[in-house]
Amino acid sequence: MNFKDSLYLNYDGISSRDFGIAQMTTQSGLFEEMVGVNRSLMEERIDGNDFSYTFGFKTDPREFDLELYFEDGFDDESLNKVIRWLYKNYYKPLFFEDKPHYVSYCTPVGQPRLLHNGNGEGYYVVPMRTNSAHIFSPVSRSDVFDCSANETIQYVEFMNIGNFDIKPDLYIHKIGDGDFEIINLSNQGYSSKFTGLADRETVYIDNYHEIIETDLTQTHRAENFNHEYLTLIAGLNRLAIVGKGSFYFEYQFVY
Known part of the structure; x- marks a missing residue:
């Protein structure tokens, strides 16, 4: 720049x-x-x-x-x-x-x-x-993607306007007991999936540092995760959502 x-x-x-x-x-x-x-x-x-x-x-x-x-x-x-x-x-x-x-x-x-x-x-x-070879955008928060009425599969899109892939912070709010999965169809179909989440549980995932936290006390969710940390490629990301809930990203574009 x-x-x-x-x-x-x-x-x-x-x-x-x-x-x-x-x-x-x-x-x-x-x-x-x-x-x-x-x-x-x-x-x-x-x-x-x-x-x-x-x-x-x-x-x-x-x-x-x-x-x-x-x-x-x-x-x-x-x-x-x-x-x-x-x-x-x-x-x-x-x-x-x-x-x-x-x-x-x-x-x-x-x-x-x-x-x-x-x-x-x-x-x-x-x-x-x-401290890096890159330049960054300010920290931003995406819109909330509401999939609370999802019965089978729902599609959403996110545009990464930077020049490089990013690993955003991800916040998931689960509706109903069960699984929640994000499949990035734009990135070879890689899937980030949690199993056995609780109704109204909120899970935080730091995809860059590979950290998982939940708002439930005395609960750890690493064993409920498939350890495929989400990457958003440069350009358009088409995401398939399986499971009921909502989520949003916090991120910096990378140039």
Whole structure:
């Protein structure tokens, strides 16, 4: 995604406007930006063989410079405020205010630099490193898919507008005792199925970290699950629902 043409940014929930800071670029001519995923091949070559054997890809976090211009000049106090804003103990969300639907989780690394004219005018260059090769959308919640009147099978659709597959958080509210199954017809028919759920039970599934929770006390549902954690592919997902209940997703699109 292109960000060099954006002026104002938000880091850790705080706008650069609060510090009188705008993004600038020292590049001349066309903007140069990183677009796509930083990845490398995992491969092995046997001596005497002209071909490499590939075992997949390894993705690496992105690194980039924030070039921050002090619109009204700077002094020691304003510099210290900016340093306290940026230097936290963990990755924090960064987005540009004209593109709030693209979020990177990043933190300063390396040696920052202050370039100035000796009269309180200049800009601050901060190297940043992300925790992922990807950019994300903000956390969103889908509509509730109501299948409470389902007698046989019901079809619903979900559009993943990102560039990559996602594993959403899934919330199921069961109606009536019995099974509940989600079959992703767009992903080779993989099925995520619970058996023996209780009437009005709510089950939470973190499909990415493979965590299952229920609102019933002294109850564990791992043994009731087929351990096919739901993946929503990039593009249209057509889902077949077997069983009565409702469900919704919490997710971030991945770019």
